[in-house]
Amino acid sequence: MTALVELDDALSRYQPVMGLEVHIELNTASKMFCGCATGFGAEPNTQVCPVCLGLPGALPVVNAKAVESAIRIGLALNCQIAAWCRFARKNYFYPDMPKNFQTSQYDEPIAHDGWTEIEVPTADGVETYRIEIERAHMEEDTGKSLHVGGATGRIHGADHSLVDYNRAGIPLIEIVTKTIEVPGDKAALVARAYVSHLRDLIGGLGVSDVRMDQGSLRCDVNLSLKPLGSEELGTRSETKNVNSFRSVERAATYEIRRHAAILDAGEKVVQETRHFHESDGSTSAGREKSDADDYRYFPEPDLAPIAPSRDWVEELRGTLPEPxxxxxxxxxxxxxxxxxxxxxxxxxxxxxxxxxxxxxxxxxxxxxxxxxxxxxxxxxxxxxxxxxxxxxxxxxxxxxxxxxxxxxxxxxxxxxxxxxxxxxxxxxxxxxxxGIEVVSDDSALGDAVDRAIEANPDVAQKIRDGKVAAAGALIGAVMKEMRGQADAARVRELILEKLG
Incomplete structure (x- = not known):
């Protein structure tokens, strides 16, 4: 691997271009297409049924509350709400996809063409940026793989893997931005602020607990570089499932430096997914990234289209909290x-x-x-x-x-x-x-004050002579003896009383 380029050096020659995909787990009582519970932390594979396990003959049914939540999210992001949309099958092999396809939305999302404004704290004050939203679509979450053995918890070097399907089928909303192109030195800050903004926005709606530590809010950071002044976009990488605000900023920063090093060396950036490592803020290669055609999308034949009425949409608009x-x-x-x-x-x-x-x-x-x-x-x-x-x-x-x-x-x-x-x-x-409560008992404090006066006669005389500021030395002595547990104000009163 070519040594990373310093960030300022990279930004002097390249313009970062980002696209952020944020996955939000909804807090519905049941899964997207079945009645299984969605509680976090249950024993592995105890919240599953033939539908979310993808067993032959099991038929899905859409969760109406999830559709309502999706519409409210779309409205909060100033999106257009589709009058008619449907689900599709996204086909790819993954061990935590029991059906071997994901039920998602492709070319007909429930919400599209929106925007939101974020505030970015900088050294020069708070700056406001408008982020354009491409779409917000419904889909189901996948299961969770646990790789046992090895040093990293990744599949490479593991002895074996276990799969927990409790999460498979939990309702997800994926929010996809349009291209984000801001001043290079603000790119990572904007990425962090955007995810933080979504957490606040969606948390305020009450449709998700948006707990990044539990995976109910996850961000994929798509990033590419192009030479300054060029209009041609570079090849992007996609850092997957970044799960803290700080990590979003670090992942974007690392990828800027990594891409710059590759381009400086005259090499080509590989379009691939990347894993983020919390330990040192680095990323490592995952799999080569597929384009939409490779997923062989086609309409889900087992689910009817969704056609939210305009009256219902406007009714839901009235439930939105303050931005x-x-x-x-x-x-x-x-x-x-x-x-x-x-x-x-x-x-x-x-x-x-x-x-x-x-x-x-x-x-x-x-x-x-x-x-x-x-x-x-x-x-x-x-x-x-x-x-x-x-x-x-x-x-x-x-x-x-x-x-x-x-x-x-x-x-x-x-x-x-x-x-x-x-x-x-x-x-x-x-x-x-x-046993660290403040001692306010006058008897115990008085004894400590007497000892401090006896041990510091010169200081005591200054106080008698009217130099009240000298009491600080005696207060310090009492506080030291009492291990910081004395009421300093009461100690001062007692010192002044005893010394007239």
């Missing part, structure tokens, strides 16, 4: 955040986390302080997204409630965060098990 950009402006006003506060909140992927923390009882500024400070630092150290930390907004609000009640201070709160993140329980349980 994410409107919601963000409202929250910014409600929380009294500055533009910089909101930009950093969005950039960190913390908006919904702060919303949930505020809903659980914390003040907005306090919620922002913890998510963008202490918790963002820990997420960076672990190289994960903020939402992937093992702590809930309710627990963060619980820690702030302990501070508001005077039971812990900020220093002790960080120890509570340690315990919660380590799986020791909720904040109350961590405080009890670690």
């Amino acid at each position: 994410p950009s409107v919601r963000r402006r409202r929250l910014q006003d409600d929380w009294d955040f500055s533009d910089l506060d909101m930009r950093d909140t969005i950039g960190a992927g913390a908006l919904d986390l702060i919303v949930a923390t505020v809903d659980a009882g914390a003040a907005p500024q306090a919620a922002r302080k913890w998510w963008l400070g202490e918790l963002a630092r820990r997420a960076n150290e672990q190289d994960v997204d903020l939402a992937a930390l093992p702590i809930t907004p309710q627990q963060v609000a619980g820690i702030q409630a302990l501070i508001d009640a005077g039971r812990v201070n900020d220093k002790l709160a960080r120890q509570v965060f340690d315990g919660v993140l380590a799986g020791e329980g909720d904040p109350e349980e961590v405080v009890a098990s670690r």
Whole structure:
């Protein structure tokens, strides 16, 4: 493999061109074409039936709730909703496709020709980009392969593979953009912001839990390069199933550098799928990518066409919540955040986390302080997204409630965060098990103050002489003796009382 080109060097000569395909698992109670349950985490192969296993003679039936959700997604993306559409069979061999074809939509999607606007936090402020939507179509998810043995969890080097068909047949909406061509240094940021925007938009609709960590929101990053000033598109690669905002940005960045290295060497980019590796942000070759003709699409003979009435579509339009950009402006006003506060909140992927923390009882500024400070630092150290930390907004609000009640201070709160993140329980349980509650008992504090005064007579005399600022040294001594568990404000009061 040719050494990667530095990003700035690549962008000085090539223009990135992207197309993003985002797969959304719907949260319907049953699968797309059968009555099997869709709960996440069930024992393998316990949520299956003859239909989703593709057994001979089993006939599918369309899930009406999935169609409704698809229409609402299309409307939220400003798409045209088809008056008539149908399903097709997409034929290809994959071990996690029990039917050996996927029931999808081909040339007649339920939603098409839409757009959405995204806000991208940059060093120069928030920039807005319009992303054109090619289509949003319905299909079913595949099963899940588990490759056992080997070092990477991939099929290469594995001893054997297992297949769980619980996910096969779960309703999916695939949202496909038109060509995205933005300033090269913004390409990866735009990709990340777009996926984050979709998460907010679709999460607000209530049609999916959009959990990237559970695979209910996945992004395929299609990317090619063309020489600056050229109109001819390059050969694209497709990095599959990228499952975090940060990883979408890293995958796009890596592919820009990889493509540039190949083109600089006078070689040709292979049209192929790529696997993304979280460990180092690299990608590796998957399979050569097929074109649509290779899938041998033909209309699904076992399903009737779908023809949503215009009245129904307009009724569903009336159920749409406020758009994410409107919601963000409202929250910014409600929380009294500055533009910089909101930009950093969005950039960190913390908006919904702060919303949930505020809903659980914390003040907005306090919620922002913890998510963008202490918790963002820990997420960076672990190289994960903020939402992937093992702590809930309710627990963060619980820690702030302990501070508001005077039971812990900020220093002790960080120890509570340690315990919660380590799986020791909720904040109350961590405080009890670690014994880290603030001491406010005047008897214990008074004894500690007396010892501090006795050990620091010069400081005590300064305070008696009216130099009240010197009390900080005695407060520090008391706090050290009490292992940070003293109420600093009460300690100061006691020092001033005792020294007149």
